[in-house]
Amino acid sequence: MTTITIRIDLNSKKQIYEQIADQIIELIAKGVLKPGDPLPSVREMAAMLGVNMLTVERTYKYLEGEGFVTVYKKRFVVKTDIRDEKWKEMIKEAIYRALAGGAKRDEILSFILTLLR
Structure with missing residues (x-):
């Protein structure tokens, strides 16, 4: 699995799930996360960031709704056919x-x- 670094700014006006989502989208854009790469599990990401698992679940569902990730074998993975306009x-x-x-x-x-x- 690709090692990723995400930083949360507790002083930001953006909600934590949005901060995480924005940084994952940036990692996809920069090629750090490639199509087919799995994201850390909800539990792993929550532990890594020190946030509630529901926050990570919300992030992943948001990214899925936006078309950046999909569920494959019970894991969230980067989509191969991202079409964001x-x-x-x-x-x-x-x-x-x-x-x-x-x-x-x-x-x-x-x-x-x-x-x-």
Whole structure:
């Protein structure tokens, strides 16, 4: 199993399950978690992070609903055919927010290109 590191910020306004889900999606995007890789069991992940198993279950169900993971042989695994189109709307909203906050076009493009490296 791939070793993953997830950090929880107890001061964040984001719920813990969202923080975990966001970091798992990031690990998939960066290729750390590959299609077919199993995620730690709910019990293992809860112990690893020091959180309630229900929080991890909620995270995994959320990721399943979003199409990033599936259940295979009673384990949650990264899907091989992820088809997420929500990112377009999310990027559009983020860009509008940045522009409204005074960010310049070149600054936004530079930031996006840095993320894609």
